[in-house]
Amino acid sequence: MTYTYEYPHPAVTTDIVIFTVRDAKLHVLLIKRGMDPFKGSWALPGGFVRMEESLEDCAKRELEEEAGLKDVYLEQLYTFGTPNRDPRERVISVSYYTLTPSENLELKAGTDASEAQWFAIDELPALAFDHSSIVETARARLSAKMEYSTIGLQFMPEEFTLSQLQTVYEQAIGKELDKRNFRKWILSLNLIEETGKKFSRGAHRPAMLFRIIDPSSVKIIR
Amino acid sequence: MTYTYEYPHPAVTTDIVIFTVRDAKLHVLLIKRGMDPFKGSWALPGGFVRMEESLEDCAKRELEEEAGLKDVYLEQLYTFGTPNRDPRERVISVSYYTLTPSENLELKAGTDASEAQWFAIDELPALAFDHSSIVETARARLSAKMEYSTIGLQFMPEEFTLSQLQTVYEQAIGKELDKRNFRKWILSLNLIEETGKKFSRGAHRPAMLFRIIDPSSVKIIR
Protein backbone atom coordinates (compact mmCIF):
# COMPACT_ATOMS: atom_id res chain seq x y z
CA MET A 1 0.00 0.00 0.00
CA THR A 2 1.28 3.41 -0.90
CA TYR A 3 0.16 6.97 -0.27
CA THR A 4 0.23 9.62 -2.93
CA TYR A 5 0.10 13.38 -2.61
CA GLU A 6 0.05 16.25 -5.03
CA TYR A 7 2.85 18.00 -3.19
CA PRO A 8 5.82 16.51 -1.35
CA HIS A 9 5.19 15.84 2.32
CA PRO A 10 7.75 15.51 5.08
CA ALA A 11 7.65 12.68 7.59
CA VAL A 12 6.93 13.72 11.18
CA THR A 13 8.32 12.05 14.27
CA THR A 14 8.31 12.71 17.97
CA ASP A 15 11.46 12.28 20.03
CA ILE A 16 11.46 12.28 23.78
CA VAL A 17 14.14 13.30 26.26
CA ILE A 18 13.54 11.49 29.54
CA PHE A 19 15.49 12.77 32.48
CA THR A 20 16.05 11.08 35.77
CA VAL A 21 18.55 11.31 38.58
CA ARG A 22 20.38 8.13 39.56
CA ASP A 23 23.38 7.92 41.84
CA ALA A 24 23.16 11.67 42.32
CA LYS A 25 23.67 12.35 38.63
CA LEU A 26 21.36 13.51 35.89
CA HIS A 27 20.68 10.79 33.34
CA VAL A 28 18.96 10.51 29.97
CA LEU A 29 17.34 7.43 28.48
CA LEU A 30 18.72 6.29 25.13
CA ILE A 31 17.75 3.49 22.79
CA LYS A 32 20.17 1.54 20.67
CA ARG A 33 18.91 1.66 17.11
CA GLY A 34 18.11 -1.72 15.61
CA MET A 35 17.66 -0.46 12.06
CA ASP A 36 19.39 1.76 9.59
CA PRO A 37 20.07 4.61 9.40
CA PHE A 38 22.48 4.81 12.34
CA LYS A 39 21.97 1.13 13.14
CA GLY A 40 23.79 0.39 16.37
CA SER A 41 23.96 4.05 17.38
CA TRP A 42 22.28 5.45 20.44
CA ALA A 43 19.27 7.68 19.92
CA LEU A 44 16.37 9.22 21.78
CA PRO A 45 13.21 7.16 22.02
CA GLY A 46 10.70 8.26 19.41
CA GLY A 47 9.10 7.38 16.14
CA PHE A 48 6.76 8.34 13.36
CA VAL A 49 3.45 9.98 14.03
CA ARG A 50 0.43 7.95 12.99
CA MET A 51 -2.32 9.68 11.09
CA GLU A 52 -4.97 9.24 13.76
CA GLU A 53 -3.00 10.16 16.87
CA SER A 54 -2.05 13.53 18.28
CA LEU A 55 1.59 14.48 18.69
CA GLU A 56 1.52 14.00 22.41
CA ASP A 57 -0.23 10.65 22.07
CA CYS A 58 2.48 9.59 19.69
CA ALA A 59 5.19 10.53 22.16
CA LYS A 60 3.38 8.64 24.91
CA ARG A 61 2.99 5.57 22.75
CA GLU A 62 6.64 5.54 21.80
CA LEU A 63 7.62 6.01 25.39
CA GLU A 64 5.61 3.00 26.40
CA GLU A 65 6.67 0.83 23.47
CA GLU A 66 10.34 1.56 23.73
CA ALA A 67 10.87 2.20 27.41
CA GLY A 68 7.85 0.71 29.16
CA LEU A 69 7.02 4.08 30.70
CA LYS A 70 3.38 4.98 31.32
CA ASP A 71 1.46 7.89 32.73
CA VAL A 72 4.24 10.39 32.44
CA TYR A 73 3.74 14.09 32.12
CA LEU A 74 5.20 15.34 28.87
CA GLU A 75 6.02 18.87 27.93
CA GLN A 76 6.62 19.91 24.37
CA LEU A 77 10.18 21.10 23.92
CA TYR A 78 10.87 22.28 20.39
CA THR A 79 10.35 21.23 16.79
CA PHE A 80 13.45 20.41 14.79
CA GLY A 81 13.11 20.59 11.04
CA THR A 82 16.40 21.28 9.32
CA PRO A 83 16.10 19.78 5.83
CA ASN A 84 18.85 17.18 6.04
CA ARG A 85 18.65 16.05 9.62
CA ASP A 86 17.62 12.57 8.46
CA PRO A 87 19.40 10.91 5.52
CA ARG A 88 16.31 9.02 4.34
CA GLU A 89 13.89 11.81 3.65
CA ARG A 90 12.75 15.11 5.08
CA VAL A 91 11.84 14.39 8.68
CA ILE A 92 10.49 16.93 11.12
CA SER A 93 10.80 16.02 14.77
CA VAL A 94 8.53 17.37 17.47
CA SER A 95 10.45 16.83 20.68
CA TYR A 96 9.11 16.40 24.19
CA TYR A 97 10.76 16.06 27.52
CA THR A 98 9.82 14.63 30.85
CA LEU A 99 11.19 13.92 34.29
CA THR A 100 10.71 10.73 36.18
CA PRO A 101 11.76 9.10 39.43
CA SER A 102 14.56 6.65 38.83
CA GLU A 103 12.70 3.78 40.45
CA ASN A 104 10.03 1.70 38.74
CA LEU A 105 11.57 2.03 35.34
CA GLU A 106 10.96 -1.16 33.47
CA LEU A 107 13.22 -0.74 30.50
CA LYS A 108 12.48 -2.87 27.52
CA ALA A 109 13.49 -2.81 23.90
CA GLY A 110 10.72 -2.32 21.39
CA THR A 111 10.20 -2.98 17.73
CA ASP A 112 12.77 -0.67 16.27
CA ALA A 113 14.98 -0.54 19.31
CA SER A 114 17.18 -3.36 20.44
CA GLU A 115 18.24 -1.93 23.78
CA ALA A 116 17.41 0.84 26.22
CA GLN A 117 19.83 2.30 28.73
CA TRP A 118 20.37 5.26 31.03
CA PHE A 119 23.36 7.49 30.40
CA ALA A 120 24.78 10.18 32.63
CA ILE A 121 24.27 13.51 30.89
CA ASP A 122 27.98 14.24 31.03
CA GLU A 123 28.94 10.91 29.50
CA LEU A 124 26.67 10.62 26.51
CA PRO A 125 27.85 8.61 23.52
CA ALA A 126 27.64 10.06 20.02
CA LEU A 127 23.97 10.20 19.11
CA ALA A 128 22.13 9.50 15.89
CA PHE A 129 20.66 12.30 13.77
CA ASP A 130 20.69 15.69 15.53
CA HIS A 131 19.71 14.13 18.83
CA SER A 132 22.63 15.75 20.59
CA SER A 133 21.09 19.14 19.87
CA ILE A 134 17.75 17.94 21.15
CA VAL A 135 19.28 16.74 24.39
CA GLU A 136 21.17 19.99 24.73
CA THR A 137 18.01 22.01 24.20
CA ALA A 138 16.16 19.89 26.75
CA ARG A 139 18.93 20.28 29.28
CA ALA A 140 18.88 24.05 28.89
CA ARG A 141 15.12 24.15 29.25
CA LEU A 142 15.16 21.88 32.27
CA SER A 143 17.83 23.93 33.93
CA ALA A 144 15.91 27.16 33.36
CA LYS A 145 12.66 25.71 34.67
CA MET A 146 14.28 24.28 37.75
CA GLU A 147 15.44 27.76 38.71
CA TYR A 148 11.94 29.08 39.17
CA SER A 149 9.55 26.18 39.46
CA THR A 150 8.88 23.05 41.41
CA ILE A 151 9.15 20.57 38.56
CA GLY A 152 12.09 19.08 40.40
CA LEU A 153 9.53 17.21 42.47
CA GLN A 154 8.67 15.15 39.43
CA PHE A 155 12.01 13.44 39.76
CA MET A 156 11.10 12.11 43.17
CA PRO A 157 9.74 8.73 44.20
CA GLU A 158 6.81 8.37 46.64
CA GLU A 159 8.99 9.14 49.62
CA PHE A 160 12.25 10.98 49.63
CA THR A 161 14.62 12.92 51.84
CA LEU A 162 15.37 16.60 51.48
CA SER A 163 18.98 15.81 50.71
CA GLN A 164 17.92 13.65 47.78
CA LEU A 165 15.70 16.44 46.50
CA GLN A 166 18.47 18.96 46.86
CA THR A 167 20.82 16.72 44.90
CA VAL A 168 18.28 16.55 42.10
CA TYR A 169 18.09 20.33 41.94
CA GLU A 170 21.85 20.67 42.05
CA GLN A 171 22.30 18.18 39.24
CA ALA A 172 19.69 19.75 37.02
CA ILE A 173 20.76 23.33 37.57
CA GLY A 174 24.41 22.44 37.57
CA LYS A 175 25.49 24.25 40.71
CA GLU A 176 25.60 23.70 44.43
CA LEU A 177 22.92 25.03 46.72
CA ASP A 178 23.00 26.04 50.36
CA LYS A 179 21.37 23.36 52.47
CA ARG A 180 19.55 25.65 54.89
CA ASN A 181 18.32 28.02 52.22
CA PHE A 182 17.13 25.17 50.05
CA ARG A 183 15.15 23.64 52.89
CA LYS A 184 13.62 26.94 53.88
CA TRP A 185 12.53 27.51 50.30
CA ILE A 186 11.03 24.12 49.54
CA LEU A 187 9.23 23.90 52.89
CA SER A 188 7.80 27.39 52.57
CA LEU A 189 5.97 26.31 49.42
CA ASN A 190 3.85 23.84 51.39
CA LEU A 191 4.04 21.28 48.62
CA ILE A 192 5.64 18.51 50.65
CA GLU A 193 5.09 17.11 54.13
CA GLU A 194 6.84 14.75 56.50
CA THR A 195 5.69 11.16 56.40
CA GLY A 196 6.81 10.61 59.97
CA LYS A 197 9.09 7.83 58.84
CA LYS A 198 12.85 7.91 58.82
CA PHE A 199 15.35 6.61 56.36
CA SER A 200 18.67 5.20 57.43
CA ARG A 201 21.37 4.81 54.85
CA GLY A 202 24.72 4.57 56.56
CA ALA A 203 26.66 5.45 59.63
CA HIS A 204 24.95 8.72 60.35
CA ARG A 205 21.74 10.28 61.54
CA PRO A 206 18.73 8.99 59.61
CA ALA A 207 16.82 11.44 57.43
CA MET A 208 13.15 12.36 57.62
CA LEU A 209 11.12 11.11 54.69
CA PHE A 210 8.84 13.51 52.86
CA ARG A 211 6.01 13.07 50.40
CA ILE A 212 4.32 15.35 47.91
CA ILE A 213 1.06 16.60 49.39
CA ASP A 214 -0.83 17.02 46.13
CA PRO A 215 0.82 15.35 43.12
CA SER A 216 -1.35 17.28 40.68
CA SER A 217 0.07 20.61 41.85
CA VAL A 218 3.55 19.59 40.79
CA LYS A 219 2.64 19.78 37.15
CA ILE A 220 2.06 23.47 37.36
CA ILE A 221 4.89 24.78 35.29
CA ARG A 222 4.63 28.36 34.37
CA MET B 1 3.52 15.44 -10.70
CA THR B 2 2.72 13.42 -7.63
CA TYR B 3 4.68 12.17 -4.64
CA THR B 4 4.31 8.68 -3.28
CA TYR B 5 5.29 7.26 0.08
CA GLU B 6 5.13 3.87 1.70
CA TYR B 7 3.48 5.28 4.78
CA PRO B 8 1.01 8.14 5.10
CA HIS B 9 2.63 11.53 5.66
CA PRO B 10 1.07 14.61 7.21
CA ALA B 11 1.39 18.02 5.65
CA VAL B 12 3.41 20.55 7.65
CA THR B 13 2.77 24.27 7.77
CA THR B 14 4.09 27.20 9.69
CA ASP B 15 1.74 29.84 11.09
CA ILE B 16 2.94 33.13 12.47
CA VAL B 17 1.47 35.38 15.13
CA ILE B 18 2.70 38.93 14.56
CA PHE B 19 2.10 41.32 17.40
CA THR B 20 2.29 45.05 17.32
CA VAL B 21 0.95 47.91 19.39
CA ARG B 22 -1.11 50.55 17.60
CA ASP B 23 -3.16 53.25 19.24
CA ALA B 24 -2.02 51.95 22.61
CA LYS B 25 -3.54 48.54 21.99
CA LEU B 26 -2.05 45.16 21.22
CA HIS B 27 -2.82 44.01 17.68
CA VAL B 28 -2.37 40.83 15.65
CA LEU B 29 -2.00 40.58 11.89
CA LEU B 30 -4.58 38.43 10.11
CA ILE B 31 -5.01 37.42 6.49
CA LYS B 32 -8.33 36.94 4.78
CA ARG B 33 -8.25 33.54 3.17
CA GLY B 34 -8.68 33.56 -0.60
CA MET B 35 -9.16 29.82 -0.94
CA ASP B 36 -11.09 27.03 0.64
CA PRO B 37 -11.18 25.74 3.27
CA PHE B 38 -12.42 28.69 5.30
CA LYS B 39 -12.45 30.92 2.22
CA GLY B 40 -13.26 34.44 3.35
CA SER B 41 -12.35 33.72 6.98
CA TRP B 42 -9.53 35.42 8.79
CA ALA B 43 -6.46 33.37 9.57
CA LEU B 44 -2.86 33.72 10.64
CA PRO B 45 -0.30 34.21 7.93
CA GLY B 46 1.43 30.94 7.12
CA GLY B 47 1.68 28.12 4.65
CA PHE B 48 3.15 24.80 3.69
CA VAL B 49 6.78 23.98 4.32
CA ARG B 50 8.82 23.36 1.20
CA MET B 51 11.11 20.39 1.12
CA GLU B 52 14.31 22.36 0.86
CA GLU B 53 13.68 25.07 3.44
CA SER B 54 13.94 24.99 7.22
CA LEU B 55 10.91 25.67 9.36
CA GLU B 56 12.06 29.13 10.28
CA ASP B 57 12.89 29.97 6.67
CA CYS B 58 9.39 28.90 5.74
CA ALA B 59 7.87 31.19 8.34
CA LYS B 60 10.04 34.06 7.13
CA ARG B 61 9.08 33.45 3.53
CA GLU B 62 5.38 33.39 4.32
CA LEU B 63 5.73 36.51 6.37
CA GLU B 64 7.28 38.32 3.47
CA GLU B 65 4.92 36.93 0.84
CA GLU B 66 1.75 37.57 2.75
CA ALA B 67 2.58 40.62 4.83
CA GLY B 68 5.62 42.19 3.20
CA LEU B 69 7.57 41.87 6.43
CA LYS B 70 11.32 41.29 6.27
CA ASP B 71 14.15 40.84 8.72
CA VAL B 72 12.00 40.03 11.68
CA TYR B 73 13.12 38.01 14.62
CA LEU B 74 11.00 34.91 14.97
CA GLU B 75 10.65 32.70 17.98
CA GLN B 76 9.19 29.24 17.78
CA LEU B 77 6.00 29.05 19.80
CA TYR B 78 4.46 25.59 19.76
CA THR B 79 3.58 22.81 17.36
CA PHE B 80 -0.09 22.06 16.91
CA GLY B 81 -0.94 18.64 15.55
CA THR B 82 -4.40 17.50 16.60
CA PRO B 83 -5.54 15.06 13.91
CA ASN B 84 -8.56 16.96 12.59
CA ARG B 85 -7.47 20.54 12.86
CA ASP B 86 -7.58 20.87 9.05
CA PRO B 87 -10.51 19.40 7.09
CA ARG B 88 -8.42 18.59 4.02
CA GLU B 89 -5.84 16.23 5.43
CA ARG B 90 -3.66 15.80 8.48
CA VAL B 91 -1.80 19.07 8.89
CA ILE B 92 0.76 19.79 11.56
CA SER B 93 1.44 23.45 12.22
CA VAL B 94 4.69 24.73 13.65
CA SER B 95 3.84 28.17 14.97
CA TYR B 96 6.11 31.15 15.45
CA TYR B 97 5.57 34.56 16.92
CA THR B 98 7.20 37.91 16.57
CA LEU B 99 6.89 41.51 17.65
CA THR B 100 7.26 44.49 15.43
CA PRO B 101 6.99 48.27 15.57
CA SER B 102 3.70 49.41 14.11
CA GLU B 103 5.35 51.73 11.64
CA ASN B 104 6.85 50.64 8.31
CA LEU B 105 4.41 47.80 7.84
CA GLU B 106 3.74 47.45 4.17
CA LEU B 107 0.78 45.13 4.16
CA LYS B 108 0.08 43.32 0.98
CA ALA B 109 -1.99 40.33 0.03
CA GLY B 110 -0.14 37.35 -1.35
CA THR B 111 -0.97 34.35 -3.44
CA ASP B 112 -3.35 32.58 -1.13
CA ALA B 113 -4.41 35.62 0.82
CA SER B 114 -6.68 38.30 -0.52
CA GLU B 115 -6.30 40.80 2.30
CA ALA B 116 -4.15 41.53 5.34
CA GLN B 117 -5.30 43.57 8.31
CA TRP B 118 -4.43 44.38 11.92
CA PHE B 119 -6.94 43.44 14.60
CA ALA B 120 -6.97 44.48 18.24
CA ILE B 121 -6.36 41.40 20.34
CA ASP B 122 -9.61 41.94 22.21
CA GLU B 123 -11.65 42.27 19.07
CA LEU B 124 -10.60 39.34 16.97
CA PRO B 125 -13.05 37.86 14.49
CA ALA B 126 -13.68 34.10 14.39
CA LEU B 127 -10.54 32.51 13.00
CA ALA B 128 -10.01 29.64 10.58
CA PHE B 129 -8.76 26.24 11.79
CA ASP B 130 -7.52 26.28 15.38
CA HIS B 131 -5.86 29.64 14.94
CA SER B 132 -7.66 31.07 17.95
CA SER B 133 -5.77 28.61 20.13
CA ILE B 134 -2.53 29.58 18.47
CA VAL B 135 -3.16 33.26 19.12
CA GLU B 136 -4.12 32.50 22.69
CA THR B 137 -0.94 30.50 23.22
CA ALA B 138 1.14 33.28 21.71
CA ARG B 139 -0.52 35.87 23.89
CA ALA B 140 0.20 33.85 27.01
CA ARG B 141 3.82 33.37 26.00
CA LEU B 142 4.27 37.01 25.14
CA SER B 143 2.79 38.09 28.42
CA ALA B 144 5.06 35.75 30.37
CA LYS B 145 8.17 36.89 28.52
CA MET B 146 7.37 40.54 28.94
CA GLU B 147 7.37 40.07 32.70
CA TYR B 148 11.02 39.16 32.87
CA SER B 149 12.69 40.20 29.66
CA THR B 150 13.29 43.15 27.43
CA ILE B 151 11.58 41.85 24.30
CA GLY B 152 9.17 44.73 24.67
CA LEU B 153 11.80 46.85 22.98
CA GLN B 154 11.17 44.94 19.78
CA PHE B 155 7.84 46.68 19.51
CA MET B 156 9.50 50.07 19.35
CA PRO B 157 10.35 52.23 16.37
CA GLU B 158 13.74 53.93 15.99
CA GLU B 159 12.88 56.62 18.49
CA PHE B 160 10.27 56.46 21.18
CA THR B 161 9.25 57.95 24.48
CA LEU B 162 9.23 56.13 27.77
CA SER B 163 5.48 56.56 28.01
CA GLN B 164 5.03 54.79 24.70
CA LEU B 165 7.25 51.98 25.87
CA GLN B 166 5.36 51.69 29.10
CA THR B 167 2.08 51.48 27.22
CA VAL B 168 3.46 48.60 25.18
CA TYR B 169 4.39 46.72 28.32
CA GLU B 170 1.05 47.42 29.90
CA GLN B 171 -0.81 46.19 26.85
CA ALA B 172 1.18 43.02 26.52
CA ILE B 173 1.15 42.10 30.19
CA GLY B 174 -2.42 43.25 30.63
CA LYS B 175 -2.01 45.38 33.72
CA GLU B 176 -0.98 48.87 34.68
CA LEU B 177 2.52 49.70 35.79
CA ASP B 178 3.86 52.38 38.07
CA LYS B 179 5.50 55.10 36.01
CA ARG B 180 8.45 55.78 38.30
CA ASN B 181 9.24 52.11 38.91
CA PHE B 182 9.00 51.31 35.23
CA ARG B 183 11.42 54.08 34.33
CA LYS B 184 13.86 53.12 37.03
CA TRP B 185 13.81 49.52 35.80
CA ILE B 186 14.21 50.14 32.09
CA LEU B 187 16.90 52.78 32.55
CA SER B 188 18.88 50.61 34.97
CA LEU B 189 19.31 48.02 32.24
CA ASN B 190 21.36 50.43 30.13
CA LEU B 191 19.73 49.23 26.94
CA ILE B 192 18.32 52.57 25.84
CA GLU B 193 19.66 56.11 25.76
CA GLU B 194 18.33 59.61 25.20
CA THR B 195 18.56 60.91 21.67
CA GLY B 196 18.58 64.48 22.92
CA LYS B 197 15.50 65.25 20.86
CA LYS B 198 12.06 65.94 22.18
CA PHE B 199 8.69 64.90 21.00
CA SER B 200 5.66 67.14 21.33
CA ARG B 201 2.26 65.65 20.92
CA GLY B 202 -0.30 67.95 22.50
CA ALA B 203 -0.90 70.60 25.07
CA HIS B 204 1.60 69.33 27.58
CA ARG B 205 5.27 68.98 28.32
CA PRO B 206 7.16 67.29 25.47
CA ALA B 207 8.75 63.91 26.11
CA MET B 208 12.38 62.94 25.69
CA LEU B 209 13.02 60.57 22.81
CA PHE B 210 15.03 57.41 23.43
CA ARG B 211 16.73 54.91 21.17
CA ILE B 212 17.98 51.37 21.64
CA ILE B 213 21.72 51.42 22.18
CA ASP B 214 22.47 48.02 20.69
CA PRO B 215 19.61 46.48 18.70
CA SER B 216 21.22 43.03 18.73
CA SER B 217 21.04 42.83 22.50
CA VAL B 218 17.27 43.09 22.43
CA LYS B 219 16.95 39.65 20.96
CA ILE B 220 18.29 38.07 24.07
CA ILE B 221 15.29 36.27 25.37
CA ARG B 222 15.95 33.81 28.10
Added chain:
DNA sequence: CCAAAAGTGTTCGTACTACACCCATGC
Protein backbone atom coordinates in the same frame (compact mmCIF):
# COMPACT_ATOMS: atom_id res chain seq x y z
C1' DC C 1 -4.26 80.31 33.56
C1' DC C 2 -5.82 75.78 32.86
C1' DA C 3 -5.55 71.10 31.24
C1' DA C 4 -2.66 67.35 30.19
C1' DA C 5 1.10 64.31 30.08
C1' DA C 6 6.27 64.29 31.43
C1' DG C 7 9.41 63.78 34.79
C1' DT C 8 11.45 62.80 39.43
C1' DG C 9 13.06 60.08 45.14
C1' DT C 10 12.19 57.98 49.22
C1' DT C 11 10.38 54.53 52.28
C1' DC C 12 9.01 49.96 53.37
C1' DG C 13 8.66 45.18 53.21
C1' DT C 14 10.09 40.90 51.56
C1' DA C 15 12.76 37.53 49.67
C1' DC C 16 17.39 35.82 48.75
C1' DT C 17 22.33 35.18 50.50
C1' DA C 18 25.89 33.91 53.45
C1' DC C 19 27.38 31.42 57.12
C1' DA C 20 28.71 27.29 61.56
C1' DC C 21 27.53 24.18 64.78
C1' DC C 22 25.09 20.21 67.13
C1' DC C 23 22.56 15.62 66.34
C1' DA C 24 21.78 10.73 65.58
C1' DT C 25 23.47 6.81 63.90
C1' DG C 26 26.76 2.57 62.38
C1' DC C 27 30.83 0.57 62.89
Added chain:
DNA sequence: GCATGGGTGTAGTACGAACACTTTTGG
Protein backbone atom coordinates in the same frame (compact mmCIF):
# COMPACT_ATOMS: atom_id res chain seq x y z
C1' DG D 1 34.58 7.38 70.09
C1' DC D 2 34.79 8.82 65.57
C1' DA D 3 33.30 9.48 61.00
C1' DT D 4 29.32 10.66 58.30
C1' DG D 5 25.55 12.99 56.53
C1' DG D 6 21.08 15.19 58.88
C1' DG D 7 19.21 19.00 60.79
C1' DT D 8 18.70 23.95 62.42
C1' DG D 9 18.61 30.13 62.85
C1' DT D 10 20.11 34.77 62.25
C1' DA D 11 21.88 38.88 60.19
C1' DG D 12 22.72 41.63 56.01
C1' DT D 13 21.55 42.98 51.49
C1' DA D 14 19.26 43.82 47.35
C1' DC D 15 15.25 44.25 44.79
C1' DG D 16 10.45 45.28 43.91
C1' DA D 17 6.15 47.90 45.46
C1' DA D 18 3.81 51.85 47.01
C1' DC D 19 3.21 56.54 46.76
C1' DA D 20 2.53 62.65 45.21
C1' DC D 21 4.11 66.61 43.53
C1' DT D 22 6.48 69.84 40.15
C1' DT D 23 7.50 70.91 35.19
C1' DT D 24 6.58 72.14 30.52
C1' DT D 25 3.87 72.85 26.98
C1' DG D 26 -0.61 74.26 23.80
C1' DG D 27 -4.58 76.51 23.58
